[in-house]
Amino acid sequence: MKALVIGAGGFVGGYLINELLSRGYDVCATKLKNEKIFFYGGARGEVTERELDILNQQAIEKLLSEEKPGYIFHLAAQSSVAVSWKKPALTADINIKGCINLLETVRQTGISARILLIGSSEEYGRAQNRSTPVDESVVCEPANIYAVSKLTQNMIGRLYSEAYGMEIVSVRAFNHIGPGQLPQFVAADFCHQAALISKGKQEPVIRVGNLSAKRDFTDVRDIVRAYSELALNGKSGETYNVGSGNAVMIKDILDRICRLSAADITVETDPAKFRPVDVPYIAADITKIKRDTSWQPLIELDRSLSDIFDYFMSEI
Numbered sequence: 001m002k003a004l005v006i007g008a009g010g011f012v013g014g015y016l017i018n019e020l021l022s023r024g025y026d027v028c029a030t031k032l033k034n035e036k037i038f039f040y041g042g043a044r045g046e047v048t049e050r051e052l053d054i055l056n057q058q059a060i061e062k063l064l065s066e067e068k069p070g071y072i073f074h075l076a077a078q079s080s081v082a083v084s085w086k087k088p089a090l091t092a093d094i095n096i097k098g099c100i101n102l103l104e105t106v107r108q109t110g111i112s113a114r115i116l117l118i119g120s121s122e123e124y125g126r127a128q129n130r131s132t133p134v135d136e137s138v139v140c141e142p143a144n145i146y147a148v149s150k151l152t153q154n155m156i157g158r159l160y161s162e163a164y165g166m167e168i169v170s171v172r173a174f175n176h177i178g179p180g181q182l183p184q185f186v187a188a189d190f191c192h193q194a195a196l197i198s199k200g201k202q203e204p205v206i207r208v209g210n211l212s213a214k215r216d217f218t219d220v221r222d223i224v225r226a227y228s229e230l231a232l233n234g235k236s237g238e239t240y241n242v243g244s245g246n247a248v249m250i251k252d253i254l255d256r257i258c259r260l261s262a263a264d265i266t267v268e269t270d271p272a273k274f275r276p277v278d279v280p281y282i283a284a285d286i287t288k289i290k291r292d293t294s295w296q297p298l299i300e301l302d303r304s305l306s307d308i309f310d311y312f313m314s315e316i
Contacts, residue, residue, distance in 0.1 A: 002026045003231075004069035004113075006054065006102065007076025009035035011181045012118075012220060016073060019224040021045040028067045030076075038180045040311070052076075054098035060105045071231050072115045074102055077150075080184055081122060084146035095149035096156070103160045103168070114167040116231045117157045121174040121216065121243065121282055122147035128282050133216075133247075135285035136172070136239050143279055154239060161237035169234035171227065174243030174284045177304050178220035179311035187217065188308055190254050194261040195312035205266045209273030211254060214247035216283040219299035229293035243284030244297050256302060260309045 003020045005013060009031035018039065020027050027045075030052035031037055037049065048067075052059055054076045077095050078084065084091040099117065106113060121128075125143035128134050142148045154170050161168040177185070183192035186209075196202035226242040234240055258265050289295055 001071070002028065002067065002069045003071040003073065004063075004067055005029040005073045005075060006052065007031070007074070008037050008049075010075055010077070010079065011038070011178075012075055012176070012224060013037055014039040014180070015178065015220050016075070016224040016227060017047055019221075019228050021047070023228060025071070028063075028069065030063065040179045054101060055093060057101040057105055060101055061109060064105060064109055064111050068111065069113050072102070072106070072113050073227060073231065074099065074115060074117050077118065078146070079120075081144050081146045082184065084144060084149070088145045091145055091149050095146070096152050099153045099156055103156065103166070107160065107164050107166060112167075114169070114231055114236075115157075116227055116234075117153055117168060117170045118227070119150045119154045119170055119172045119239070120147065121172050121241070121284065123151040123154060123172055124282070125279060128279050131281060133245055133283040133285040134241075136241055136288055158237055158239070167236045169230050169236060170239040171230060172239060172241050172284075173223060174216040174218060174241065174282065176218050176220045176223040177308060179307050181220070181308065186215075186250060187253055187257070187305060188312075190257045191260075191305065191308040192312050194257050194263070194265065195309060195316050197263045197265060198261045198313065199316045201316060204263050205268050206254070206258070207268050207270035207273065208250075208254065209270065211251040212249065212280065214249050214281045214283070216243040216245070216247050217253070217301055217304070218242070218244045218297050219301075219304040222297040222299050226289060226293075226295045229295040230289065233293045234289075235292060238288075238292075240289045240292070241284040241286055242289060243286060244301075245284055245286045247281055247283035248301065253305070256305050257309060260306060
């Protein structure tokens with residue numbers, strides 16, 4: 001049983017590889033040139049690593065014909081909302097054209113593989129202006145360029161599944177956190193700054209954006225378990241939320257992280273950290289994934305934040 005992880009050089013890649021290895025898969029993982037795959041805690045088996053540019057369809061065809069995977073996990077993406085505002089064309093190329101290249105190559109080559117397309121809760125956008133978790137039936141109203149690109153990917157995946165009978169399952173992943181995440185994401189950003197302060201390498205000030213927003217945070221180790229379950233048991237053509245089911249205020253995240261540091265920390269607002277458009281509340285209704293698979297989140301938020309803080313303390 002071979003699994004192909006496309007875009008394994010990102011934050012989630014190493015975690016997913018370890019999860020798949022633990023389930024007995026043979027794993028081939030792709031990354032960009034000069035990229036390294038991050039393995040928190042170490043890999044548990046042999047992994048075939050290959051370079052791949054998702055915008056090169058001929059390279060995808062060569063890869064698929066040689067590896068012949070039974071499962072494909074499409075992680076390759078430009079995943080930052082902030083970057084999407086600054087580089088909209090790059091975001092569209094990677095997230096939309098890259099997806100089309102993959103699906104069209106699978107279709108043309110006739111490879112029999114189940115494909116998991118990783119989308120985002122950002123797709124719901126303004127539709128999340130509510131005080132209850134959002135389910136997959138809600139009409140999406142994306143509020144940023146990254147969200148538009150991911151919603152387009154979702155629609156393309158559903159279309160290919162319906163039109164060509166391809167086995168495609170789509171995910172809307174809510175905020176996932178864990179050791180190794182880049183500090184351009186909020187929990188990692190706060191932990192990184194707190195660790196720098198604790199090590200005496202930054203003045204005791206954490207600079208923040210919007211603290212009133214509420215987000216659904218799930219440990220990346222729970223997220224990759226969900227991906228594996230959906231690849232096996234998710235219904236083709238369907239979309240599944242993956243999250244904790246609870247919304248936590250960003251200020252609460254900050255307060256928990258500050259308590260992890262022994263330093264006396266001051267908080268200052270940084271206008272550069274505010275988004276042009278920011279949805280106030282985001283939480284997942286995870287009824288559907290619980291119904292169709294055996295998955296549910298297991299790792300508590302405090303453990304996730306502590307592990308992230310400890311990671312930065314060891315790296316600085």
